Amino acid sequence: MIAAVGLTIDITRDVADHLHDASVPLDSINSIIWSHYHFDHTGDPSLFPSTTSLIVGPGFKSNPQTFPGYPLNPDALVSQDAFEGREVLELEFNSGLEIGGLKALDFFGDGSFYLLQASGHTHDHICGLARTSEDKFIFLGGDAAHHNGLFRPTTLLPLPESISPSPFEGLRIPSFCPGSIFEHIHPATAQGEDYRTTPFYKLNPHLAESLEEANTTLEKIQVFDASPDVFVMIAHDIPAQAILPYFPGKLNGWETKGYKELNTWRFLGDFKKALEM
Amino acid sequence: MSPTLNLPPYNGSVVNVSIIHGGCLQGSTTFFTQTPVVGHDAWVDIPSHSFLVENDRTGKKVLFDLGLIKAWREKHSPIGKYHLHNPF
Numbered sequence A: 001m002i003a004a005v006g007l008t009i010d011i012t013r014d015v016a017d018h019l020h021d022a023s024v025p026l027d028s029i030n031s032i033i034w035s036h037y038h039f040d041h042t043g044d045p046s047l048f049p050s051t052t053s054l055i056v057g058p059g060f061k062s063n064p065q066t067f068p069g070y071p072l073n074p075d076a077l078v079s080q081d082a083f084e085g086r087e088v089l090e091l092e093f094n095s096g097l098e099i100g101g102l103k104a105l106d107f108f109g110d111g112s113f114y115l116l117q118a119s120g121h122t123h124d125h126i127c128g129l130a131r132t133s134e135d136k137f138i139f140l141g142g143d144a145a146h147h148n149g150l151f152r153p154t155t156l157l158p159l160p161e162s163i164s165p166s167p168f169e170g171l172r173i174p175s176f177c178p179g180s181i182f183e184h185i186h187p188a189t190a191q192g193e194d195y196r197t198t199p200f201y202k203l204n205p206h207l208a209e210s211l212e213e214a215n216t217t218l219e220k221i222q223v224f225d226a227s228p229d230v231f232v233m234i235a236h237d238i239p240a241q242a243i244l245p246y247f248p249g250k251l252n253g254w255e256t257k258g259y260k261e262l263n264t265w266r267f268l269g270d271f272k273k274a275l276e277m
Numbered sequence B: 001m002s003p004t005l006n007l008p009p010y011n012g013s014v015v016n017v018s019i020i021h022g023g024c025l026q027g028s029t030t031f032f033t034q035t036p037v038v039g040h041d042a043w044v045d046i047p048s049h050s051f052l053v054e055n056d057r058t059g060k061k062v063l064f065d066l067g068l069i070k071a072w073r074e075k076h077s078p079i080g081k082y083h084l085h086n087p088f
Helices: A015-021 A211-225 A259-264 A266-276 B078-085
Strands: A008-010 A031-033 A053-056 A088-090 A102-106 A113-117 A126-133 A136-140 A230-233 B016-028 B043-055 B060-064
Touching (some): A015 B016, A211 A230, A259 A266
Parallel strands (some): A031 B060, A053 A088
Antiparallel strands (some): B016 B043
């Protein structure tokens, strides 16, 4: 960890360490898929053997910010050693398949895992849709949003009259919190909009290469989010840390374990200080 | 009328999904939004998650995202480090 003006990095155990601890050999990983090129998603592919391919989104290889890597390309934000000696595959979403209005690819060819074109945050941004049972899916949202309040609530997934357990209490403490307590702190209220059906936040234009595309992508993700068959999770989901079992645990069975119900409104706990002001 | 979501039909295969903690960024929640909620401005740990997706039928394993890099001091490009310190 370092002190910095902007963001600081705190990483003692990386993904390769977690795989090693669970006796999953790195050479058993067929591919690393980058949701997009930003440093907080790209990890260190050079730790993986050359048999692990690297899969990147549309436009990655033709953009001088991303390919080739540094230092070969002094302007690159990505290190060249991520690519050295391994296959780097750029996805093309030209199969004609669409899911929820997003162009899709059937990654394994058996309907178990789809990659979805979801540009806006960056030009190469993609999401994932993993089938965890016959009719249930986990939507891997990457950086389509950086906080759950950017896409909840909506008319399709309104803020409940009563949230249980309360986002201000422990997960296992029987409790509830009325949705109405958020009315006066919700920015929509001052705009004459309905706090129960409007997301708390709007996307930051500084965090989107194309704000228009990012908003269009997020609107489509909101439809997934409203489906009881899909558990939407962004890469930087903070409440997940307290709710979900981490690897080597599995998220399959999330619908019976209640992970989505616990996670959906947990972010409201972030507004504790705002409510007390 | 609500948009309907047509999820793709089941072909007999599923994947196992695990969430892996790929380290944390630390920053203010105000970085991420255009419209602040007054009082929601804490300096927080922001996890970077990776997901292991395993197809048991084919034996294939992939990682969706890889979180943070330990050797960022050595490996981040100068322009990458600049962006870290100046996110906008």
